[in-house]
Amino acid sequence: MMMRWSVMAAPAAMAAAILGTASPVVADDRCDRAEVRAERAIAIAREAGVALVEDLECDDGRWDIEGRSANGREIEIRIDPRTGRVLRVERDD
Template sequence: MSKPFAAAFATLFLAGMPVMAQTPPAAASRDCQGGIDLARAAEIGREAGVTQLRKVECEDGKWEVEGRDAQGREIEVDIDPRDGRVLKTDRD
């Protein structure tokens, strides 16, 4: 790969990163409108044991926070979008 081509590729790739980072996940579904937004759902998930956050999405009328716990196990926390109550915590 030539240096000019590599530089152009790196510039285009890095220029797109902030846009990707600022684009919210398609989780802001009408099903999860209420008192709890995506950021608060992620915070509640962390409080419930998610240490390495992988995904926050609205699924079946509830927030699902997925990631890993302190022991490295997969964890999913389901959260009520109206009041932030933890509905269920699953660890694999």
């Protein structure tokens, strides 16, 4: 039985590593009621250069998205949840 678990767990672990793991979405009421929901905020972040989203949360009434660019560098994006406007982009050089 132990061998069977190992055989089944390996492909699941590989898929998680390749596809990335889902981070919990943390939102306060301001983002829940906003025009720009989590899915749209992620799409906006991707347009701004985020290839892999590692964390998404609503902080101080704004979407904060942390992730990696296509070349693997850290990138942080802050988005206004009412307008969808990118307020800040920080790239780790």
